[in-house]
Amino acid sequence: MSDLHFKTIAELAAALEAGDTTSVMITQAVINRTAAVEDKVKAFLSSDAEDALAQARVADERRTAGQSLGPLDGIPIGIKDTLAVAGQPLRCASKMLENYVSPFDATCIAKLREAGAIIYGRLNMDEFAMGSSTENSAYQTTANPWDLETIPGGSSGGSAAALAAGQAIATIGTDTGGSIRQPAALCGVVGMKPTYGLVSRYGLVAFASSLDQVGPFSRTVEDAALLLQAMLGKDPLDSTSIAPQGETDYATALREKKGPWKLGVPKEFFGEGIDPEVKAQIEKAIDWYKAQGSEIIEISLPHSDLSVPVYYIVATAEASSNLARFDGVRYGHRSPEANDALSLFTKTRGEGFGDEVKRRIILGTYVLSSGYYDAYYLRAQKVRTLIRRDFEDAFEKVDAILTPTSPTPAFRRGERSDDPLSMYLSDVYTISVNLAGLPAISVPAGFTESGLPIGLQVIGPAFGEADMFAVAQAFEQDHEYYKATPTL
């Protein structure tokens, strides 16, 4: 097999099973590819090649002994720098956690290990997952492999870019308002956010706890299904995790579910602010579904234009509370200037946090403060209910909803850095899904004339992952955009 680093999990699992390759060969291919292109992409904050190869040797020994753990056994998976991996640094791309090393594995990591996956590297991100371009990393700016002058999206930009560049077979990210789906769309890979609670958040550094979810990046929908079914499940260490409902052997279900479906298209997602090339490409995708026999139903999500303000109130409020733990006492940065209790907190936090994190903590503190709580936070929570009801009403009529993932393709580095509001609008099509707690996936849907990827978002009802995957896969398998790779 050639170009192992651009293969899918399913292809490599078959090759491993047939004895045509080994986990050491696959892992080495990924390491070699990283050595060749990382100076251009800058997706990794750190990586430990020896540790990955040691895991790969164990996987190969298991397989030789006839004790393979399944399709993920021996597959190298890159990890976003916000998930705890025992013995590895965890910095959340922040100076605040510059020297922090995780004492334990996040539950999703432990589950991937139980499935035999090789846990490899720490992938760049926006600091504390706050951003849509990965430009808010305190360490480095990651490039989009399709055009190195453009951003890879964010906040899981390293996870998307590394996969697109062939530096991992799949990666794991987190999605609070679109942080998996938007970079997946901009980098031309699959990115999936599960139903809230399906994957444990234990070992994920909390940003906005009622919205955060862990999810996979992969080349194909089938690979995303394999990764999700390995990670999901109720976890006693995360009281907001939920026992899965319905079908959870998604990969098997994919072979049976072939449509046609009733697919909703929300008119609000094709109006102001959408790039004409994105609009045209997504309309082509919708026409394809129609030609395949699916029924296309125009639906309305009337409160969707309020999702950005609701999100930036709810998420910043939760962040201001969650990030209070970074106080310079028990771990992380401590200001050398601190000389009493108050300055220990204020100087440590002033030095340790970057601009966007400070902006969001201040905003979140303000919307929760006395005199403003009802006007901002409480009102936002009520509008959140209305946003969820819009989806509930829509799913009375349709099996899944089709939208663009991002209103624009990748934008140029620096273009939106000084305008937080325009950056926030990058997530206009993804954040209502987090507010409602639903699953959604972005699949590659073609390219702009200048060669930048475009993503199609498929949104399902809560716990409707099996059908959501099937809808996305039908389009993917007929178009095979995932087979294109960037020239680096």
Place this chain on the structure above:
Amino acid sequence: MTEKPHIDIDYVANLARIDLSGEEKAKLGTQLNDILGYFEKLNAVDVEGVEPMAHAHQIDNVWRTDDEPGPTYGPEVLTEMSPESRDNQVVVPKVVE
């Protein structure tokens, strides 16, 4: 929320326990007032009688069924993560006179 929103940066930065430079305060003040202006959109919607939503699923209180101690970390593992530690204790600047 009828008057034009305005953040008192010094007041909020103190609540958030973050030291900000004069330059940061000036820049943040402008940006945050723009963002708050955008939030005004929410005033147009009628939320009379709508229940607030804090969470995607209704989750009831989780009660412990037993108090069996499980495996945990030794004090040295946790205290050594702190910026300064001594004898399995975290060292901080003097906080009482």
